[in-house]
Amino acid sequence: MTEMSTTKDGQPDKADGSDRVAQILSEAERIFARKGYAGASMRDIAVACGISKALLYHHFANKEELYSRVTVGSTDELYLFVRDRVPSGPPSAKIRAFMVATAEYFRRYRWAWIASTTAFWNDPDRHRQKERMTRRDRYENFLRGLIEEAIEAGEIREVDVPMAGRLILSSLNWMHRWYNPNKAMTPEQIADVYFDLVFNGLRAGDISLPAPPPPKPARRKPR
Amino acid sequence: MTEMSTTKDGQPDKADGSDRVAQILSEAERIFARKGYAGASMRDIAVACGISKALLYHHFANKEELYSRVTVGSTDELYLFVRDRVPSGPPSAKIRAFMVATAEYFRRYRWAWIASTTAFWNDPDRHRQKERMTRRDRYENFLRGLIEEAIEAGEIREVDVPMAGRLILSSLNWMHRWYNPNKAMTPEQIADVYFDLVFNGLRAGDISLPAPPPPKPARRKPR
DNA sequence: TTTTTCGCTGACCGACCGGTCAAGTCCGCA
DNA sequence: TGCGGACTTGACCGGTCGGTCAGCGAAAAA
Numbered sequence: 001m002t003e004m005s006t007t008k009d010g011q012p013d014k015a016d017g018s019d020r021v022a023q024i025l026s027e028a029e030r031i032f033a034r035k036g037y038a039g040a041s042m043r044d045i046a047v048a049c050g051i052s053k054a055l056l057y058h059h060f061a062n063k064e065e066l067y068s069r070v071t072v073g074s075t076d077e078l079y080l081f082v083r084d085r086v087p088s089g090p091p092s093a094k095i096r097a098f099m100v101a102t103a104e105y106f107r108r109y110r111w112a113w114i115a116s117t118t119a120f121w122n123d124p125d126r127h128r129q130k131e132r133m134t135r136r137d138r139y140e141n142f143l144r145g146l147i148e149e150a151i152e153a154g155e156i157r158e159v160d161v162p163m164a165g166r167l168i169l170s171s172l173n174w175m176h177r178w179y180n181p182n183k184a185m186t187p188e189q190i191a192d193v194y195f196d197l198v199f200n201g202l203r204a205g206d207i208s209l210p211a212p213p214p215p216k217p218a219r220r221k222p223r
Numbered sequence: 224m225t226e227m228s229t230t231k232d233g234q235p236d237k238a239d240g241s242d243r244v245a246q247i248l249s250e251a252e253r254i255f256a257r258k259g260y261a262g263a264s265m266r267d268i269a270v271a272c273g274i275s276k277a278l279l280y281h282h283f284a285n286k287e288e289l290y291s292r293v294t295v296g297s298t299d300e301l302y303l304f305v306r307d308r309v310p311s312g313p314p315s316a317k318i319r320a321f322m323v324a325t326a327e328y329f330r331r332y333r334w335a336w337i338a339s340t341t342a343f344w345n346d347p348d349r350h351r352q353k354e355r356m357t358r359r360d361r362y363e364n365f366l367r368g369l370i371e372e373a374i375e376a377g378e379i380r381e382v383d384v385p386m387a388g389r390l391i392l393s394s395l396n397w398m399h400r401w402y403n404p405n406k407a408m409t410p411e412q413i414a415d416v417y418f419d420l421v422f423n424g425l426r427a428g429d430i431s432l433p434a435p436p437p438p439k440p441a442r443r444k445p446r
Numbered sequence: 447t448t449t450t451t452c453g454c455t456g457a458c459c460g461a462c463c464g465g466t467c468a469a470g471t472c473c474g475c476a
Numbered sequence: 477t478g479c480g481g482a483c484t485t486g487a488c489c490g491g492t493c494g495g496t497c498a499g500c501g502a503a504a505a506a
Contacts, residue, residue: 020483039261042464052485054466059483063464092426147425156425163416164425166401167394174393193386201424202370202379202387203315243453265494275455277496282453286494 021059024049026111029070033114037067071119074112075132079139081105091150095168096195098143102172103191106179114176140165156199168198244282247272252293256337260290294342297335298355302362304328314373318391319418321366325395326414329402337399363388379422391421 027048031040042063046053060066085101086094106113119132144165150156156164171194175187185193250271254263265286269276283289308324309317329336342355367388373379379387394417398410408416 036259036261038259041462043462053464054486055484057465150425154427157423157427159420159425160416163413164420166397167417167420170394170397171390173400174389174397177396178389190386193383194390197382197387197390197424198421199425200380201420201426202373202382202422203424204377204380264492266492276494277456278454280495 020049020051020055024051024056024059024066025070028066029111029115032067032070033111033118036118037063042066067115067119070112071116072132072135074109074116075135075139077109078102078105078113079135079142082139083142086146090155091146091153092155092199094146095143095150096192096199098146099168099172099191099195100188103175103187106172106175107187110176110181117173117176140169143168164198168194171198243272243274243278247274247279247282247289248292251289252332252334252338255290255293256334256341259341260286265289290338290342293335294339295355295358297332297339298358298362300332301325301328301336301339302358302365305362306365309369313378314369314376315378315422317369318366318373319415319422321369322391322395322414322418323411326398326410329395329398330410333399333404340396340399363392366391387421391417394421 024045028040028045031044031048034040035044042053042056045066046056049056056066060069082098082101082105085104086097116132119129144161147156147159147161147164151158151161172191175190179187179190247268251263251268254267254271257263258267265276265279268289269279272279279289283292305321305324305328308327309320339355342352367384370379370382370384370387374381374384395414398413402410402413
């Protein structure tokens with residue numbers, strides 16, 4: 001992906017340019033993720049790549065374009081990545097697959113993910129921000145469609161769809177703040193736990209496998 | 224809000240200093256929240272306050288101290304604020320109160336909240352960051368204690384306590400990314416919806432009556 | 447009155463920022 | 477052998493950054 005110009009013939013002998021671009025994008029992801037847009041300097045990125053700062057401007061017009069290539073690109077890919085991993089089948093299984101696929105994307109493109117999610121407030125360019133939000137909305141609307149599908153199939157209650165979607169996305173979007181790749185749990189496993197918690201709820205006495213006939217007395221005081 | 228060039232603001236005496244400090248903190252909150260630590264300049268803050276940049280350094284040693292006063296202070300207050308609003312009673316009601324209280328804190332100290340939550344990665348000072356994490360942990364451990372309490376009381380299933388806590392906190396911590404104060408729902412109502420979703424789960428067929436009724440969200444829209 | 451205190455300022459500093467440029471190097475091709 | 481073009485660089489620019497400082501002016505203290 002992200003192949004650009006330099007050689008139209010596609011011969012692999014001269015792959016220097018695109019390798020550099022890929023290297024720069026890779027380092028830029030990490031640095032933007034850790035320092036944010038304003039905190040990361042082009043010098044930081046150049047030093048991390050082991051190249052001169054001028055070479056950065058040979059491959060990218062300016063700091064903003066480099067930033068956009070990192071953030072907009074990954075936001076765009078996220079939707080396609082997830083969509084292709086949601087199978088046909090029961091709607092609730094689709095929701096679960098949506099969550100696990102998002103977690104897999106997070107695991108595989110972690111720094112770009114973090115740079116993208118952090119980007120929201122810090123981006124000085126309104127136009128790029130709007131473009132990113134549009135792509136983000138497509139991803140979120142896809143989840144809302146799955147939830148509506150599950151409601152119509154009778155698999156989940158008639159909940160507030162946008163709110164249910166936000167709950168699911170919040171859990172996934174916040175993961176990068178506490179996830180430790182050295183710990184045992186993989187992001188996919190984390191997403192699986194979240195799905196169980198959100199789908200089945202915390203409340204006791206209604207494990208999904210057996211039917212729950214005994215009605216429970218009211219706990220909370222009604223108004 | 225408080226326009227002042229030469230006192231006369233309730234007291235003709237020496238309220239200048241602390242008023243200035245409060246004003247600076249108020250403006251700094253907003254600017255740090257919107258631009259992040261690196262993106263916000265001391266000049267920005269000085270101009271927003273209508274004072275010279277030098278006066279900023281008269282009241283605060285440097286940028287980092289001003290930043291810490293905003294972020295560490297609000298993180299610290301959050302725990303005390305929430306703790307005082309969790310009543311005695313059924314553990315699940317405590318969890319709900321915890322969530323609503325957090326939402327209330329968010330509504331009342333929105334900019335400081337955003338600055339604090341955004342601060343995580345961007346903070347250059349490791350020591351301050353560690354201090355903030357310690358205070359944050361106290362807040363998170365408080366929630367985990369409530370969850371364990373609810374498990375022992377048999378009100379919720381034997382779930383993974385840290386994960387359940389993370390799910391709840393994720394939903395609240397992500398709220399600032401999409402919350403619009405001009406829209407109908409208050410943060411407290413949002414927290415209430417989240418509690419219902421997390422506590423009762425999405426799954427259909429086992430609605431429990433004591434679910435909290437207060438918010439009346441518009442149901443999903445027709446296709 | 448004189449002195450002290452203190453909120454407050456404009457001017458200034460060195461460092462670093464994003465970005466530019468002329469020029470050098472290397473390589474495929476004629 | 478020469479030519480053209482992509483890759484790469486060090487030096488440099490105007491501007492902004494965080495931070496400093498001598499001193500102003502009015503109120504409090506003497």
